[in-house]
Amino acid sequence: MRIVHVVWSLNLGGQERFILNLSRALIAKGHDVHVAVMTEGGDLRPQFDGIEVIDVLHEGGFDARLFVRMATLFRALRPDVVHTNNPGPLMYGALAARGAFVPRVVHTKHGANNVYTGRSLLFARAAVRTLSAFVAVSEPTSQVARTLERVPEKILHVIPNGVPLGQFGADAQARARVRKELGIPARAVVIGAVGRLVVEKDYPFLVRSAAPLLSKDVRLVIVGEGEQRGAIEATIPSKVRPFVHLTGMRSDVPALFAAFDLFALSSSTEGLPLVIPEAMASYLPIVATNVGGLPSIVPKEVGELVPHGNEGAMREALLGLVGSAERRRLLGEAAHAYAHEHFSLDRMTEAYERLYQGE
Secondary structure, three states: OEEEEEEOOOOOOHHHHHHHHHHHHHHHOOOEEEEEEOOOOOOOHHHHOOOEEEEOOOOOOOOHHHHHHHHHHHHHHOOOEEEEEOHHHHHHHHHHHHHOOOOEEEEEEOOOOOOOOHHHHHHHHHHHOOOOEEEEOOHHHHHHHHHOOOOOHHHEEEOOOOEOHHHOOOOHHHHHHHHHHHOOOOOOEEEEEEOOOOHHHOHHHHHHHHHHHOEOOEEEEEEEOOOOHHHHHHHOOHHHHHHEEEEEOOOOHHHHHHHOOEEEEOOOOOOOOOHHHHHHHOOOOEEEEOOOOHHHOOOOOOEEEEOOOOHHHHHHHHHHHHOOHHHHHHHHHHHHHHHHHHOEHHHHHHHHHHHHOOO
């Protein structure tokens, strides 16, 4: 099959890594894959080496000519499937695909992403009516799709995200290297977080919650970059600043996971973040906020969910793991097994193939 993914950007985020992982897996199975991107640049773009990336740029506001540019691209490529991701690509890509008579049009909703204005929501709902299939990455996300985009039950599917789990796991050499680089003692307990430094990840909440626990023997490491870096730094009390490590963007995330002892996610909203199964596959117990699709992927045997914004609950959950190496070990082993049972890339790829084929 020839498949064209339509994505807003190639920035370093979960949706973009989903497209990269799925594209690579589809190509490995003999499919012809192209990626149409609606904005320039993107830190993840170099990793699409070997996958044709085509800029079909959104020129701002309501870009009526973008429908024509996308339809022209689809007529030239003649794909069997156009696969759109999140609101912008849905509104433009799905309608353009139908105008170009593409046989199958599939959409994936990666989270709540309620970013519609009045007119854009009408366009999104119109685009939904042209779809062959609408995929939500979790059951809670599917509930949002039913009410927000008004997705009919007959085309609605839930496919949890999958990741290439083999690159994640215990790695003593990587653990030692990263800790030496960051100046973290070998015996220190490291609370780790990975993700874009954006408002919805709410890292200031994590910093405020963890700060009373931090010392030379308990560290907080946040991996990622974004516009909220200044706000995060301003939240760090001066007395614990030496024990908080903001690494910026890194290309060696599996090694960073190996250097952690537990994983924390403080988001105010989520769909099914890829970073959670990656952390699980790295033998890390999870402390996360009880939002979006997280209750469906973080059972109590692998970690703990806390209310977003409740610093006391987050701190207590972190403390319970910081203070018990045995509990970290037991939950980490359970997390590793759970990730490999539920979040394999092969399982996800096969599910999408079936949708592409109309099964």
